[in-house]
Amino acid sequence: GQPVAKLVYESMASKPKGLYGGKGSNYQGQGLKLSKHFKT
Numbered sequence: 001g002q003p004v005a006k007l008v009y010e011s012m013a014s015k016p017k018g019l020y021g022g023k024g025s026n027y028q029g030q031g032l033k034l035s036k037h038f039k040t
Contacts, residue, residue, distance in 0.1 A: 034040060
């Protein structure tokens with residue numbers, strides 16, 4: 001098959017002050033969910 005995407009990881013300029021999940025993100029712990037285009 002043909003490649004459809006390429007991920008490039010780069011180093012951070014400095015260490016982050018906190019982790020993404022530690023900020024009380026709205027997306028944290030939601031689990032899997034179908035797109036709004038699918039009826040359940």
